[in-house]
Amino acid sequence: MDAMDKRTHSNNFSKREVEILRGNPFVRSVTLKSVSFTEDFKRLAYKEKCSGVPIADIFRNHGIDPDILGVSRIEGFSYQLNKKARQQEGFADRRSGNYRRPPRTGSETVEQRVRQLENELAYTRQEVEFLKKLQAANMEAQRQWESKHLQK
16 A cells, blocks of 8 residues: 555645645645645546546646545546536635625615624524533433443
8 A cells, every 4th residue: 555545635744745735836825624626627638638647647747746635635636627627617716705794994874784794693592592402412421321331
């Protein structure tokens, strides 16, 4: 079993690996836990993949060591390439505009601001109720576990 077989998507990158990945022009961003690639690289990789080039070779040919990424990340990238290629948006990263509410511009009316704050308050109340239910379920599970295991 080589080093690449041991790597999974849940393995953190080392600081050295982050620096190596960060130095590649096809890497959009990298943290200790994840790496994302540029739209250009995704288009290029998909084109090469459709031409029959193995996905690990695509990474290797563009200066990205597949052993750093690991099989799990590479397979996930390949799956996402196929999925994104079928979508209308293509390889664009849609997360950047995915906000629960638009950012404040400073030109909101008082009514708009009040409506936004009311929505935030309602959302926060829902969160609090969910956390109360979660805590109650946790306490009940703990009581059941204790009654089952402490009687012995």
